[in-house]
Amino acid sequence: xxxxxxxxxxxxALLPLGFLGxxxxxxxxxxxxxxxxxxxxxxALGQSETWRLVGFTLGQAAASTVLALLAGLPVAFLLxxxxxxxIGLARTVVMVPFVLPTxxxxxxxxxxxxxxxxxxxxxxxxxxxxAVVARTVGGLWSHTDRRAEDxxxxxxxxxxxxxxxxxxxxxxxxxxxxxxxxxxxxxxxFGVVLVLGGGRFRTLETEIYLRxxxxxxxxxxxxxxxxxxVAVVAVLLLGAAARRRRETALRLRRKAETARRPTGGEWxxxxxxxxxxAALLVPVVGLVLRSLSTSDGWSLAGYxxxxxxxxxxxxxxxxxxxAMNSLRTATDATLLxxxxxxxxxxxxxxxxxxxxxxxxGTALDTALMLPLGVSAVTVGFGYLITMDALPGDLxxxxxxVPFAQALVVTPLVVRMVLPVLRxxxxxxxxxxxxxxxSPLRVWREVDLPLAGRSxxxxxxxxxxxxLGEFGATSFLVRPDAPTLPVVVARLxxxxxxxxxxxxxxxxxxxxxxxxxxxxxxxxxxxxxxxGAVGEF
Amino acid sequence: MxxxxxxxAAAASALALVAGCSLSGGSGSSSSxxxxxxxxxxxxxxxxxxxxxxxxxxxxxxxxxSGIKVTVLKSGDAGALTNKLVLTKGNPIGDAAYGVDSTxxxxxxGEGVFQEYQSPEGDKGPQRYAADGSHKLxxxxxxxxxxxxxxxxxxxxxxxxxxxxxxxxxxKYRDLLVVxxxxxxxxxxxxxxxxxxxxGESGWTDYWTKLKANGVKVVSGWEEAYxxxxxxxxxxxxxxxxxSYASSPAAEIGQDGTPRTKALLDTCYRQVEYxxxxxxxxxxxxxxxxxxxxxxxxxxxxxxxxxxxxxxxxGVALPEAWTKAAPLPKDSAALPAxxxxxxREHWVQQWRTLVQG
Numbered sequence: 014x015x016x017x018x019x020x021x022x023x024x025x026a027l028l029p030l031g032f033l034g035x036x037x038x039x040x041x042x043x044x045x046x047x048x049x050x051x052x053x054x055x056x057a058l059g060q061s062e063t064w065r066l067v068g069f070t071l072g073q074a075a076a077s078t079v080l081a082l083l084a085g086l087p088v089a090f091l092l093x094x095x096x097x098x099x100i101g102l103a104r105t106v107v108m109v110p111f112v113l114p115t116x117x118x119x120x121x122x123x124x125x126x127x128x129x130x131x132x133x134x135x136x137x138x139x140x141x142x143x144a145v146v147a148r149t150v151g152g153l154w155s156h157t158d159r160r161a162e163d164x165x166x167x168x169x170x171x172x173x174x175x176x177x178x179x180x181x182x183x184x185x186x187x188x189x190x191x192x193x194x195x196x197x198x199x200x201x202x203f204g205v206v207l208v209l210g211g212g213r214f215r216t217l218e219t220e221i222y223l224r225x226x227x228x229x230x231x232x233x234x235x236x237x238x239x240x241x242x243v244a245v246v247a248v249l250l251l252g253a254a255a256r257r258r259r260e261t262a263l264r265l266r267r268k269a270e271t272a273r274r275p276t277g278g279e280w281x282x283x284x285x286x287x288x289x290x291a292a293l294l295v296p297v298v299g300l301v302l303r304s305l306s307t308s309d310g311w312s313l314a315g316y317x318x319x320x321x322x323x324x325x326x327x328x329x330x331x332x333x334x335x336a337m338n339s340l341r342t343a344t345d346a347t348l349l350x351x352x353x354x355x356x357x358x359x360x361x362x363x364x365x366x367x368x369x370x371x372x373x374g375t376a377l378d379t380a381l382m383l384p385l386g387v388s389a390v391t392v393g394f395g396y397l398i399t400m401d402a403l404p405g406d407l408x409x410x411x412x413x414v415p416f417a418q419a420l421v422v423t424p425l426v427v428r429m430v431l432p433v434l435r436x437x438x439x440x441x442x443x444x445x446x447x448x449x450x451s452p453l454r455v456w457r458e459v460d461l462p463l464a465g466r467s468x469x470x471x472x473x474x475x476x477x478x479x480l481g482e483f484g485a486t487s488f489l490v491r492p493d494a495p496t497l498p499v500v501v502a503r504l505x506x507x508x509x510x511x512x513x514x515x516x517x518x519x520x521x522x523x524x525x526x527x528x529x530x531x532x533x534x535x536x537x538x539x540x541x542x543x544g545a546v547g548e549f
Numbered sequence: 550m551x552x553x554x555x556x557x558a559a560a561a562s563a564l565a566l567v568a569g570c571s572l573s574g575g576s577g578s579s580s581s582x583x584x585x586x587x588x589x590x591x592x593x594x595x596x597x598x599x600x601x602x603x604x605x606x607x608x609x610x611x612x613x614x615s616g617i618k619v620t621v622l623k624s625g626d627a628g629a630l631t632n633k634l635v636l637t638k639g640n641p642i643g644d645a646a647y648g649v650d651s652t653x654x655x656x657x658x659g660e661g662v663f664q665e666y667q668s669p670e671g672d673k674g675p676q677r678y679a680a681d682g683s684h685k686l687x688x689x690x691x692x693x694x695x696x697x698x699x700x701x702x703x704x705x706x707x708x709x710x711x712x713x714x715x716x717x718x719x720x721k722y723r724d725l726l727v728v729x730x731x732x733x734x735x736x737x738x739x740x741x742x743x744x745x746x747x748x749g750e751s752g753w754t755d756y757w758t759k760l761k762a763n764g765v766k767v768v769s770g771w772e773e774a775y776x777x778x779x780x781x782x783x784x785x786x787x788x789x790x791x792x793s794y795a796s797s798p799a800a801e802i803g804q805d806g807t808p809r810t811k812a813l814l815d816t817c818y819r820q821v822e823y824x825x826x827x828x829x830x831x832x833x834x835x836x837x838x839x840x841x842x843x844x845x846x847x848x849x850x851x852x853x854x855x856x857x858x859x860x861x862x863x864g865v866a867l868p869e870a871w872t873k874a875a876p877l878p879k880d881s882a883a884l885p886a887x888x889x890x891x892x893r894e895h896w897v898q899q900w901r902t903l904v905q906g
Binding site for chain 2: 116119120123124207208210211212213219223225226227228229230307308309394397398401406408409493502503505506507508509510512513514
């Protein structure tokens with residue numbers, strides 16, 4: 014790497030690192046310091062109860078990740094490789110679980126398995142995360158060249174052999190990426206464990222919440238947070254090591270070239286994928302039915318009440334206004350996360366090219382993922398004791414909402430864009446540079462066209478996460494501008510049949526908004542010359 | 550080439566426009582109060598809990614008549630609110646706070662979160678519920694946690710409804726009660742405190758052992774217990790006895806005008822919610838007026854409908870449905886705040902070992 018390129022890369026790295034430092038590392042370290050100052054951390058680490066929590070947290074997250082992978086891979090195949098009617102619908106539908114408020118999904122799973130315990134926790138976690146697997150893996154899969162696979166088959170390899178020796182190595186980086194993200198989401202899943210665990214099953218996350226919010230035992234919380242931190246970093250480094258050995262340049266293709274009508278045994282995979290999609294729809298349909306049913310039969314009363322400001326005006330805004338608020342904050346968060354995430358991905362790709370960059374790259378990559386693995390309540394309370402030092406007292410500013418949401422969305426953008434960027438053959442970039450293109454021009458002419466689709470997919474995914482985000486939003490959002498998930502939570506906390514119906518109606522509205530947003534985002538096109546990919 | 554650059558530029562500026570719109574659209578009205586010079590205009594930030602709701606016309610009228618712009622900042626449940634106030638006591642995030650309840654009051658008072666202010670409205674009823682003698686907190690509302698029963702269920706089974714704590718441990722009512730985990734739920738904690746208040750520090754552990762033997766079901770939150778497990782709500786669950794609020798039956802009135810559920814008035818625990826002026830507030834005088842407003846007739850008259858709690862002020866009429874379905878319990882249990890502060894963690898731990906161990 015030339016000195017100039019290294020300086021450029023260093024400058025580009027400042028943006029993601031600065032964002033992470035100010036809105037994540039600083040608040041988290043501040044709250045840790047407060048906890049450590051009070052002492053007693055070693056006591057908490059010595060208790061066997063603490064280690065049981067660690068065991069259960071990691072165990073349920075691992076089980077949920079395996080289940081999400083098993084359910085998500087057939088769907089990824091369906092989305093990436095199959096030219097069939099109804100794929101577009103399936104693409105959109107798998108995203109819906111992601112926005113649903115955890116309390117609502119928790120209640121739905123309790124209704125299906127009243128005494129499910131661990132099993133229902135794992136199922137619910139997987140329910141939320143099938144989309145991560147399907148979308149992350151599907152993104153890379155749809156760009157990988159099909160001819161190597163066809164050649165293997167022509168040379169006599171069985172379908173399974175062709176999959177394990179040709180396809181799997183090609184998509185392995187995306188599978189590892191997805192697994193890491195899903196693991197982090199499951200390890201820190203809060204609402205699901207709270208509702209379905211019924212107090213008997215507790216994780217580090219629920220205990221940190223309890224210690225911080227109810228007991229105000231900051232040293233106990235700090236001890237558990239440190240453990241959570243160590244566990245998360247260990248898992249991330251493992252994941253990074255697994256990915257490093259796998260990521261290679263691939264011949265990337267446009268999706269249109271790689272999707273075809275399934276044949277023979279592929280139909281079994283397609284059937285499995287549709288079964289997964291159907292299973293995802295069960296709780297969703299349940300919610301819609303609940304929004305329509307009262308103790309005296311079917312009724313639209315919930316929707317009617319939601320079009321106004323609710324019974325006695327308890328909502329402050331109409332459901333439609335809440336939907337607009339949701340869209341607004343999600344737009345801000347997604348743009349911010351795309352900006353930061355793409356910068357980070359470009360830096361990471363650049364670091365891989367340098368000799369000394371490997372270690373640095375792994376460190377930055379791991380750091381970017383950390384916000385997914387650290388308790389939201391820790392970050393939230395950290396904001397309170399740090400953000401007043403910034404101009405405009407950000408502690409109470411609605412601007413903090415998109416920042417907090419972007420913190421969660423950015424790692425996903427990186428994870429979805431990076432495998433594709435890394436799979437781009439370096440020689441393409443070198444050829445462009447040799448022909449006189451500036452680095453920016455190389456990015457626009459080579460990287461952007463090839464990674465464009467996954468960028469849009471990342472945007473869509475980020476948007477959906479931001480739409481469904483509740484933790485940060487609920488205590489930062491202004492009461493006269495609540496988002497839909499906030500409205501749902503308020504309504505669920507009130508007695509009376511109509512309030513319940515309105516809560517479910519608001520959920521339905523949230524799902525509709527999500528579907529429309531995903532469809533619109535995916536209709537966008539990255540501004541490039543058509544057919545650019547095909548030329549290589 | 551030029552065309553492509555133009556497209557890219559157009560796309561970039563379109564994105565910027567959307568972001569600009571959404572950011573300013575999202576924060577427009579608050580920045581006019583929060584970030585403008587505050588010495589000249591009157592503005593108060595009221596930090597409160599998530600359940601805070603006020604009729605728009607009531608707060609509008611207050612803002613008009615007083616000239617004070619009120620910015621409401623919701624900060625989680627009563628526990629989260631209290632802890633946030635404690636963490637930010639050196640540089641408070643607002644001027645006044647409302648929603649610290651009797652369970653958390655001594656933590657807030659002990660940490661010096663509030664400054665002294667005795668509202669002239671205080672002696673019109675709120676004083677009855679004072680947290681201590683320090684005049685830092687004014688009671689705004691009372692929300693009792695009581696056991697609720699599904700009256701129709703008991704009528705259909707020809708079983709007398711339970712009345713007392715002891716009845717709940719009676720084998721007649723085996724497998725009928727659902728309660729919330731005191732570690733994660735505010736009504737759950739209040740019910741535990743109620744049992745400690747009624748049965749004493751020596752008697753409550755025995756009582757819970759009996760409840761456990763009698764098939765009590767423990768869930769994490771009120772939402773699951775009331776909306777899903779309780780038979781008297783729209784969820785039509787399997788259990789006819791639930792820990793909820795004294796006010797809940799007012800929301801469960803059938804089309805014939807009779808309530809479907811009933812609160813057992815001998816099983817109530819009193820939770821009082823307080824308001825006060827924060828230490829280090831930037832707008833102390835205006836914050837005092839906001840506290841006065843929270844205790845005023847107009848605000849108090851709408852707390853029942855808006856937040857399902859009872860006004861602290863005397864002589865404020867309850868909504869019609871409430872007088873029949875949800876009268877204010879007369880002799881609710883209550884534990885002194887300092888005792889709660891000293892024992893909360895220990896009790897919850899003991900309860901966990903006993904009931905979930």
